[in-house]
Amino acid sequence: MSQGFHLVVCGSIVPDPLQTLEPIQGAEGPALKNEMMLPAVLDPWAGHALYEAAHLAAATPDSKVWLVSLGPRAKLQQLMMTIAPKAAFELVALDGPAGGFTEAWETAEALAECIKTIPGLDRSRLLLFGGCASASRDAGVTMQMVGERLEISDQFLAVDELTPQENGTIRILERIEAGRYQVSECAGPPLVAAWATGRLPEPPNNAQLGMQNMRSIMPALQKAQPARVGAEGVEFLEVEVPKQRRNTRVVEDASVDEMAREIVEWIRK
Amino acid sequence: MENPAHVERQVLPVDIACVGFGPATGGFLSTLSRALADGDPAFESRAVPGMPLQVVCYERADDISFGVSGVATRAHGIRESFPDLDPAQIPMAHPVGHEKLVYLLDPLGTSRRSATLRGLDRTLRALRRILPLHDEALELPWIPGFMRKENGLLLSLGQFNAWVGAQLMGSGQVQVWPGMPVSEPLLEEGGVAGVRLVDQGLDAAGKPESGYMPGMDIRAALTVIGDGPVGAVGQRLDEHFGLPEGNLQRDWAVGMKMVVDLPEACVLPAGTVLHTIGYPEPEIFGFLYVYPNNTASLGIFLPSWLHSPVRASYRYLQHWMQHPYVWQHLDGGTMRSWGAKTLQESGRRGEPHLVGDGYARIGEGSGSTNVLTGSGVDEAWTTGTLLAEGVLELLAQKRPFTRENLEAAYVQRRRQSWVEKEGRVAEHARDGFQLGFVRGLLGMGLAGLTRGRLHLGGRPRRAREHVPTLAEYYRGRIPAAEIESIRETCASSGTPLHEALMERAGWPPVRYDGKLLVSHQDALLLGGKVQAPPGYANHVIFLDPSLCEGCQQRLCVGVCSGQAITPGDGCGVPQFDREKCVHCGACLWSCTQAREGDPERGNIAFRAGAGGLHSAEN
Structure with a gap:
């Protein structure tokens, strides 16, 4: 490969689950208390x-990672x-709301416009990465819309593995229905990869890298441009976060077999 | 795979490295960052020429808001730093309102009370028509001035730390890195040259695995140690340099607490402060602070000088909550958060060497906690601000961070501060508790009312000098053979021994309601949200197995706030489960087996580790 990749990763914050x-209902719509x-x-x-992206960049000379973050x-x-x-990575920050109460298309619009202005970004070498369900209330549409705005037609959603080949093509393992994978091979960048879980563990903390x-x-952060994103025209009738269901009963002298049987029944339900 | 002891490490030069982000470091960095932002004079980095002063802080926990404490503070030092402080800007903060000090009688007849105390209880019950006695409790008509927190603040330490941290990071002058435990100081030429971060990519035994990454050496002209009462760096310095002549660190406590959504019917207004004494054991103090939005922080303190080998803090917390006086406010409530921490209760008497070449110590680990006023956060904060003032002075004068210069710039400031003056008053205030609960209370009162001139009691004793064995403790109540039988049953069933013994001694079983009264493990998972990231070695080490094998008390097992320490196979060395550890450090000071060559330390090493509590509301 003569040229490395230009990897742009779209990623932002979520509250620690x-x-x-x-x-709560805030002045500007739904929000989380003390968010x-x-x-x-x-x-x-x-x-x-x-x-x-960082792993790929480290393994591919002349590559670079930008993290585009809206929050x-x-x-x-x-x-x-x-x-x-x-x-x-090099951060490109956009100052705006992030959370479950913005619309995916507004977020996608802001991200795409921002990516277009990244100095030195060669869009012919672009691998556009993001989370498969990010910034979309799990609808999985944001990265697709960012890609469309950047006129990238090769799009892979729910990616678990991406491997550059010797011949310059890229092999992609993508989740599809029924717990199966689809293996694709595309000619090369530009492409969109919306990641599911990937194959890499969380890297250790490197203090020097951090500095x-x-x-x-x-x-x-100081140069972060304001991003006008939200959910204009959308009315949230009801909002709730996923709740842990917990029913505690005190049962004395239950045998291990009885407990196991009850757990199995509970799972079956 | 390389041996971690000989591996080559990356080196990162900075100007000032701080260890631990709590109120002391918050005070230090807040004061420092304001001056740096002011830019007059501008301080250039010596570590990275051409750059501004490089100030970093490494915090062990996964987030700066995972500290543990419900705080009732006079907030002198905090308000000096933030004169326009609006409590409404800090979630869960509220001005202190009505304060009560309450003596709890024993409604069950199971509490370990002396004859004097039983007599007092009988007298109080006999006088119930003329005393404000209700719900098995006496609200004392007067609170000594030294205990009052009027005009003060109620805080959740986690939320306060988050608020301070957000301002610090917004200033851009300093960097606070969570999730980065510091393993040890870099001891060189009689001083400290920085710190070493913990190794990552290790198995539980500390052997390197495939992702091994040696901890980096952070070299700094000044290392600021604010890692609390059981921090690895502070401990190492104490081992290396010893304590100043005459100082002792033998008084500790484990504080276990919850944040609770109070029932809708609760009538306690925000700002209410309840302090209790007398129950579930006389020496166990309790607290309940009411935050805004009908939430409260509550908990107990189980002290090292409890003359009992039964240290089941969580069980005691549940019995305290169910005392009729407390339960009337809690019945129907729901736990939001749970946590535990060690408190260094030697205070001024436990002060280590505050400075040396290249280092300075602040906060609780530096002996700033006041055990008479029951206050530590404001004192810790103030020690940080005092150090920052001294550091700025030295920077402006371009003088190095030597012992002499830090003595003049920091220690002298501290000696002249209210922290020192009040700490001196409190120095012997709790000595009376060595002689019993009633004399302990009298001693506190005496010390408080005479400004420390009079007190009761003697030198604090080491755990092994006063904690009886279970057989000794239960003599006349539970036969020794039955204790052994219960021990064997608990070992085979994997259930806690101390709780079984408490029930045998008359404490009733706790009826779980699934909301507030939940099992210990549920408290860990639902309240503490305890985490243990992979790739780190065990941080609790049993140093000499033969000492553990001969140990009768096994306080480490009973006192463990997370049930992370269990008896182990065949009554040998206890087992440690890192995934349950909340890093409270109670095992460290509870061990009754003296370390070879160091009678002040036990057989447990409590090292730096990642993870632990993961709740921002404690």
Whole structure:
């Protein structure tokens, strides 16, 4: 391969799902209580995309990773402190709302317009990565719409593996229905890969990498352009977060067999 | 695979490296970052020429908001840093309102009470017509001034840390890195030259695996240690340099708490502060602070000087919650969060060497907690601000961070501060508890009312010097042979011994309601959200197996806040399960087996580790 990849990863924050998440009706629509104070994590799907991109860039000379992140600037900064030590990237920040109450097409529009303006980005070498269900309330449409706006026709949704071949083509393992995979081979960039879980574990924290990243992250945050995204014209009638269901009963002297039988029955239901 | 002891490590030079992000480091970085943002004078980095001062902070937990404490504080130091502080800007914060100090009688007759205390209880019950006694409790008509928190604040430490951290990171002057445990200080030439981050990609035993990444050496002109009472760096410094002549670190407590959605019918207004004494054991203090939106922080403190080998904190917490006086406010409530931490209760008497060449210590691990006023967060915060003032002075004068310079710039400031003056008053305030609960209370009162001139009691003792064996403790109540039988039954069934013994001694079983009264493991999962990222070695180590095999008390098992330490196979060395550890560190100071060559330390090493509690509301 004569030229490396230009990898653009779209990824932003989600509230840490382990915290107490309480939907409220805010002045500008639905929100989470104390949202700005809740710990935020990188959207897990986008996390897989970022780690796969960093791995690919490290293995492919002359490659570079940009992370395009749309979210409240203060929360993005908090997020960067947890992901900057894990992967080498250059941040491109957009200051705007992120969460479950924005419309995918507005988000896609803002991301696509931002990507078009990245200095030095060669769109003929572009691998556009993101999470398969990110920023879409699980509809899985955002990356597709970003790709369309960038006029990329090769799109792969729910990707678990992406392997450049010796001949310059790219082999892609993609989830399809019924727990099966589809193997595709495309001529090369540009393409869209919306990642499912990928194959890589979360990288360890590298303090030096974190410091190096921060030298470009802080200026990027300061330059973050406001992004007008939301859900104009959409009315949320009811909002609730997924709830853990828990029914505790105190049963004394139950045998192991009885407990096992009850668990099996519960699973069957 | 390389041996971690000899591996080559990457080196990262910075100017100031901080260890641990809590209130002390929050105070330090807040003061420092404001001056750096002011830019007059501008401080250039010596570590990275051409760059501004490089200030980094490494926090062990996965997020800066995962600290544990329900806080009632006078907030002197915090308000000095934020004169316009609006509690409404910090979730769960509220001005202190009505305060009550309550003596809880024993409604079950199972509490371990002395004859004096039983007599007191009988007298109180006899006088119930003329005393404000209700729900098996006496609301004391007067709270000593030294205990009052009037004009103060109620805080969730996790939310306060998050609020402080957001401002710090927004300033762009300092970097706070969560999820980065620090394993040890870099000890060089009689001083500290920085810190080493923990190795990653290890198995539980500490052997490198495929993703092995040696912890980086962070070299710094100044290392600021604010890693709390059981932090690995502070411990190592104490081992290496010892404590100043006459100082002791023998008083500890484990604080176990919950954040609770109070029932709708609860009438306690936000700002209410309840402090309790007397139950479930006389020495166990309790607290309940009411936050806005009908939530509350509540919990107990189980002290090291409890003259009992039964240390089942969680079980005690449940019995405390079910005391009629407390339960009237909680019945129908729901747990939101749960956690536990160690408190260093030696206070000023446990002060380590505050400075040395290249390092300074702040916060709870530096002996700032005031055990008379029951306050630690504001004191810790203030030590951080005092250090920052000293550091800025040295930076402006272009003087190095030597012991002498830090003594003049930081220690002298601290000696002249209210933290020191009040710490001196409190220094011997709790010594009376070595002699019993009633004398302990009298001693506290005496020390408080005489500004520390008078107190009761003697030197604090090590755990092994005063904690009886289970057979000794239950003599006359449970035969020794039955204790052994219960021990064997619990070992074979994997159930906690201390709870079984409590039930045998008369404590009733806890009827779980699935909301507030839940099993210990449910509290870990639902409340603490405990996490243990892969790739890190076990951080609790039993150093000499033969000492564990001969141990009768096994306090480490009973006191473990997360049930992460279990008896192990065949009554040998206890087993440690990292996935349940909440990093409270209670095992460290509860061990009754003296480490060879160091009688002040037990047979457990409590090292730096990742993960633990994962709730932002504690």
